[in-house]
Amino acid sequence: xxxxxxxxxxxxxxxxxxxxxxxxxxxxxxxxxxxxxxxxxxxxxxxxxxxxxxxxxxxxxxxxxxxxxxxxxxxxxxxxxxxxxxxxxxxxxxxxxxxxxxxxxxxxxxxxxxxxx
Amino acid sequence: xxxxxxxxxxxxxxxxxxxxxxxxxxxxxxxxxxxxxxxxxxxxxxxxxxxxxxxxxxxxxxxxxxxxxxxxxxxxxxxxxxxxxxxxxxxxxxxxxxxxxxxxxxxxxxxxxxxxxxxxxxxxxxxxxxxxxxxxxxxxxxxxxxxxxxxxxxxxxxxxxxxxxxxxxxxxxxxxxxxxxxxxxxxxxxxxxxxxxxxxxxxxxxxxxxxxxxxxxxxxxxxxxxxxxxxxxxxxxxxxxxxxxxxxxxxxxxxxxxxxxxxxxxxxxxxxxxxxxxxxxxxxxxxxxxxxxxxxxxxxxxxxxxxxxxxxxxxxxxxxxxxxxxxxxxxxxxxxxxxxxxxxxxxxxxxxxxxxxxxxxxx
Numbered sequence: 001x002x003x004x005x006x007x008x009x010x011x012x013x014x015x016x017x018x019x020x021x022x023x024x025x026x027x028x029x030x031x032x033x034x035x036x037x038x039x040x041x042x043x044x045x046x047x048x049x050x051x052x053x054x055x056x057x058x059x060x061x062x063x064x065x066x067x068x069x070x071x072x073x074x075x076x077x078x079x080x081x082x083x084x085x086x087x088x089x090x091x092x093x094x095x096x097x098x099x100x101x102x103x104x105x106x107x108x109x110x111x112x113x114x115x116x117x
Numbered sequence: 118x119x120x121x122x123x124x125x126x127x128x129x130x131x132x133x134x135x136x137x138x139x140x141x142x143x144x145x146x147x148x149x150x151x152x153x154x155x156x157x158x159x160x161x162x163x164x165x166x167x168x169x170x171x172x173x174x175x176x177x178x179x180x181x182x183x184x185x186x187x188x189x190x191x192x193x194x195x196x197x198x199x200x201x202x203x204x205x206x207x208x209x210x211x212x213x214x215x216x217x218x219x220x221x222x223x224x225x226x227x228x229x230x231x232x233x234x235x236x237x238x239x240x241x242x243x244x245x246x247x248x249x250x251x252x253x254x255x256x257x258x259x260x261x262x263x264x265x266x267x268x269x270x271x272x273x274x275x276x277x278x279x280x281x282x283x284x285x286x287x288x289x290x291x292x293x294x295x296x297x298x299x300x301x302x303x304x305x306x307x308x309x310x311x312x313x314x315x316x317x318x319x320x321x322x323x324x325x326x327x328x329x330x331x332x333x334x335x336x337x338x339x340x341x342x343x344x345x346x347x348x349x350x351x352x353x354x355x356x357x358x359x360x361x362x363x364x365x366x367x368x369x370x371x372x373x374x375x376x377x378x379x380x381x382x383x384x385x386x387x388x389x390x391x392x393x394x395x396x397x398x399x400x401x402x403x404x405x406x407x408x409x410x411x412x413x414x415x416x417x418x419x420x421x422x423x424x425x426x427x428x429x430x431x432x433x434x435x436x437x438x439x440x441x442x443x444x445x446x447x448x449x450x451x452x453x454x455x456x457x458x459x460x461x462x463x464x465x466x467x468x469x470x471x472x473x474x475x476x477x478x479x480x
Contacts (some may be wrong), residue, residue: 028162029152036148046133075162101348 004044005105011041012101015063016094023087031074031083035067038090041097051106052110059097066090129222146173146202150195157189168192173199203355211332227283229296232282235261236301242288242318244280245357247308247338252280263297273298289317293317294325304334304354312344316351323352396426396454403447405467413441417478421463 015037022030042060050056068088075081134174150169155161164181171178172195184192213219241248241371248264255262264283266272275283277409286293297323299305307318315337326333337353339345345356401408407415413423428443429450436443445451453463 029155032148032152032155032162036144038143040141043137043144046137046140048130048134071162 008041008044009101011037011044012060012094012097015041016091016098019067019083019087019091019094020037023084026080026084028074031067031071031087035064035071036089038063038067040096041104050104051107054099056097056100056104059093059100063090063093063097066093124241129219129226132213132217132222133217135209135217139202139209140362142202143206146198153191153195153295154188157191158185159180168260169195171413172196173203175200224366228282229284232263232284232296232298235263235282235298238298238301240265240294240297240299240302240305242305243309243314244275244283245308245310248306249274249278251306251308252278263302265293265297271298274280286459288314289321291321291325291328294321299325299333300329302331302333304336306336308338310340312340312347314342315353316348318477319348319351321343338357380457394454395457395460397460398429399451399453399463399467401445401447401449401451405447407445408447409444411442411444412439415445417453417463417466420461420466423463424453426454427452 009038015034018030018034018037021027022034038060042057044055045057045060046057066089070083070090073086073105074083147169150173151162151165153298155162155163155169159385160182168181172192175196190209197437239255241251242265243264244252244264244266252262252264262282264275264280265286265288266275266283266285267285272283272285284293284296286296305318305322307315307322309315309318319335319337320331322335330348334355335353336355336357337348339348339356339358340360345358348356353395407417412418418424426438428439428445430436430446431448435452453460
């Protein structure tokens with residue numbers, strides 16, 4: 001099993017699910033977890049040689065650049081609506097990340113099969 | 118001949134990947150600390166984050182809110198955890214930046230990105246004494262080239278000579294050629310003393326050519342006639358024997374010595390040392406509009422300023438100084454002399470004409 005891939009997918013999914021929880025419930029803990037998971041997901045793409053590495057990195061950065069202002073708006077200024085709006089933006093980026101990593105996995109599998117043959 | 122690179126630097130991406138664990142641990146530590154202070158003692162987020170940072174950094178600032186016993190135990194754990202992560206992170210950062218030469222790897226990464234933009238360049242395999250001369254000629258003439266080198270001493274020499282673009286890698290691995298943008302290259306030049314190395318480079322070049330679909334002009338040196346035949350057999354387009362070349366040049370000098378203290382201008386032109394004048398060969402194709410015309414009617418001189426000084430025709434000797442009434446035929450090779458600008462203009466003129474008729478001039 002490729003544990004690097006497990007970690008990468010785990011943190012991307014954690015960012016997505018905790019973000020969805022925050023958007024639904026508005027709990028501050030969820031927002032903190034989402035930001036941390038999203039930052040870790042971005043870091044895991046640092047130095048990645050994946051086929052869609054650049055696209056994955058870009059979507060992850062988009063999510064981070066929504067979530068960090070969301071955290072500032074939520075905890076700094078008490079702007080819950082603005083924070084939720086930004087979190088929804090990040091959620092879209094998270095969904096795209098999941099879609100891209102799925103495509104990347106399929107491409108890797110095809111490549112492995114071709115190499116095997 | 119096949120030693121490993123000067124310093125086993127790995128790769129820029131590997132070095133970047135080494136930085137991930139300490140950064141991830143730091144984020145996790147901040148997450149645990151912040152949420153801990155929020156949950157245990159009900160700190161607001163910003164205060165919890167601040168408390169975590171000052172605890173982890175062990176700066177010794179006081180508590181910003183009173184802490185419960187549970188909060189104090191948690192803070193002690195955080196300080197120990199923070200110290201461990203901090204020590205580990207510093208170790209990794211120092212190792213990556215110094216031992217793995219992070220900045221050097223970044224420079225290589227940037228250089229390889231620039232090489233990927235090259236088109237019609239030459240790939241010189243091995244920075245031998247001949248390649249060093251070749252590189253200086255290419256530099257003077259503004260020809261783009263990339264050197265593939267694996268040996269430590271030659272890599273040092275290459276850096277001393279300020280060779281801007283090189284790939285530090287195996288001479289015979291496809292990866293080195295891929296990094297040298299072989300898919301857009303004009304040709305490969307190999308000048309090893311050992312003929313078996315030259316043969317391997319030529320074969321590798323032809324295999325890479327098949328993989329990329331790009332026609333490569335492969336030039337090699339050889340030590341003797343037998344090796345020359347072998348190199349041509351495995352696919353070298355042009356094989357030169359340095360010994361023969363030097364002998365011929367010395368012979369030419371001995372027969373027609375230049376004026377004392379001066380160097381023959383013709384010799385300098387022939388060897389590309391005099392850059393104000395150049396000689397090029399143009400292969401005439403049937404579809405070209407100059408085909409079938411006399412030299413006078415082709416207007417090459419009037420349009421470009423370049424002179425046709427000789428015509429080589431199949432089955433005939435080279436026709437030196439042809440008359441303006443000489444007809445240009447398909448399959449002829451014209452030897453044209455002029456300044457680099459005039460010759461470029463001629464190539465452009467033939468290109469324009471050829472594009473209009475669907476042919477491509479080989480100039």
